[in-house]
Amino acid sequence: MNKEGILSRLREENVEKLETLWREADNVRAAHVGDAVHLRGLIEISNVCNRRCAYCGLRADNRSIGRYRMTTEEIMLCVHDAVDYGYGTVVLQSGEDEGITGSWMSELIRRIKAETGLAVTLSLGERAGEELLAWRKAGADRYLIRFETSNRKLYELIHHRKGARPSDRLAILENLRTMGYETGSGVMIGIPGQTYEDLARDIILFRELDLDMIGVGPYLPHPETPLGKNDGDFPAAGVEQVPNTELMTYKVIALSRLACPEANIPSTTALATVNRQEGRELGLQRGANVVMPNLTPPEYRVLYEIYPGKACIHETAGACASCLNMRIISINRRTGTGPGGRRKRALTHMGQNLNVNERG
Ligand code: SAH
Ligand code: SF4
Numbered sequence: 001m002n003k004e005g006i007l008s009r010l011r012e013e014n015v016e017k018l019e020t021l022w023r024e025a026d027n028v029r030a031a032h033v034g035d036a037v038h039l040r041g042l043i044e045i046s047n048v049c050n051r052r053c054a055y056c057g058l059r060a061d062n063r064s065i066g067r068y069r070m071t072t073e074e075i076m077l078c079v080h081d082a083v084d085y086g087y088g089t090v091v092l093q094s095g096e097d098e099g100i101t102g103s104w105m106s107e108l109i110r111r112i113k114a115e116t117g118l119a120v121t122l123s124l125g126e127r128a129g130e131e132l133l134a135w136r137k138a139g140a141d142r143y144l145i146r147f148e149t150s151n152r153k154l155y156e157l158i159h160h161r162k163g164a165r166p167s168d169r170l171a172i173l174e175n176l177r178t179m180g181y182e183t184g185s186g187v188m189i190g191i192p193g194q195t196y197e198d199l200a201r202d203i204i205l206f207r208e209l210d211l212d213m214i215g216v217g218p219y220l221p222h223p224e225t226p227l228g229k230n231d232g233d234f235p236a237a238g239v240e241q242v243p244n245t246e247l248m249t250y251k252v253i254a255l256s257r258l259a260c261p262e263a264n265i266p267s268t269t270a271l272a273t274v275n276r277q278e279g280r281e282l283g284l285q286r287g288a289n290v291v292m293p294n295l296t297p298p299e300y301r302v303l304y305e306i307y308p309g310k311a312c313i314h315e316t317a318g319a320c321a322s323c324l325n326m327r328i329i330s331i332n333r334r335t336g337t338g339p340g341g342r343r344k345r346a347l348t349h350m351g352q353n354l355n356v357n358e359r360g
Pocket of ligand 1: 055096124144146148217
């Protein structure tokens with residue numbers, strides 16, 4: 001699939017041709033990662049953020065939300081919930097919170113590893129290289145950091161430098177890979193100024209980066225952010241502007257699956273937000289193979305407002321677990337067991353294609 005091929009499918013409006021795209025993506029998903037839907041329990045451990053990404057409700061300048069940071073004990077209760085619900089992985093996510101110190105996090109990772117058999121995924125923003133390395137050594141398996149757009153100009157417009165350090169999520173991804181992390185990245189769909197060409201290049205970059213996990217979701221404007229207010233500093237929508245729609249999200253999920261057959265691809269909460277009834281299921285039927293049930297205690301969950309109107313914000317962890325299990329069964333899929341790391345195909349010296357290296 002070259003760029004022209006991706007572009008024409010991103011622009012596709014013909015219903016039958018779209019059905020063909022969904023079918024192809026679903027077949028590739030079944031052939032390469034199977035019918036299991038892996039469950040990653042999400043714990044939003046802090047909504048404190050020292051960055052100012054132009055699109056995000058957690059940005060430091062947003063004074064309209066109350067801030068929290070969970071304690072180790074509170075987090076461990078959620079981790080044990082993950083074990084009880086049969087999840088294979090916990091994802092610890094937060095704003096880029098300097099109050100989460102390198103050593104505190106290392107200690108937490110060691111404790112999770114000592115008390116459970118769970119895989120640990122981190123999504124804590126652009127942290128320093130030495131911290132990322134220390135967390136890997138403490139036992140963290142995976143790291144998620146979306147590069148958001150491959151258009152460098154647009155990237156710089158929406159990501160501010162922090163002190164002397166310019167934002168560079170692609171450099172961090174490379175670094176994470178050399179440290180032995182499974183790496184996850186992705187983009188928002190329909191950021192103001194994002195063109196079809198940009199989005200096609202994003203998908204090609206997913207393949208070039210050889211990502212283990214690819215998370216994509218629609219951009220949802222937050223009124224307390226510069227991009228959400230669209231205060232004139234950002235590009236006006238042109239004819240080449242990608243819409244931030246549900247349909248475009250399915251197209252990107254499906255094309256990501258075709259570009260990266262072995263990757264773990266979640267059907268995201270942002271997608272469930274734009275179609276509460278069946279967004280999750282349709283994502284899973286059009287290329288995705290992962291869901292991330294939320295384990296965050298409800299009193300904190302409501303404060304983790306990356307974008308407004310987020311789906312599942314008032315649910316309890318137990319309600320999320322049974323809701324997602326039912327949704328998976330309803331589409332004739334099964335829940336995965338174990339950590340559900342990426343299955344990589346590798347060539348043996350005989351030149352045969354074998355499924356080896358079940359990482360994580
Ligand atoms: N601080 C970490 C993790 C939290 S943000 C980080 O930045 O990586 C996780 C993701 O939420 C971001 O990468 C972005 O893709 C998504 N996000 C932020 N604001 C959003 C918005 N307004 N609409 C949709 N997704 C958004
Ligand atoms: Fe902070 Fe992440 Fe939001 Fe950027 S995207 S403001 S780093 S929480």
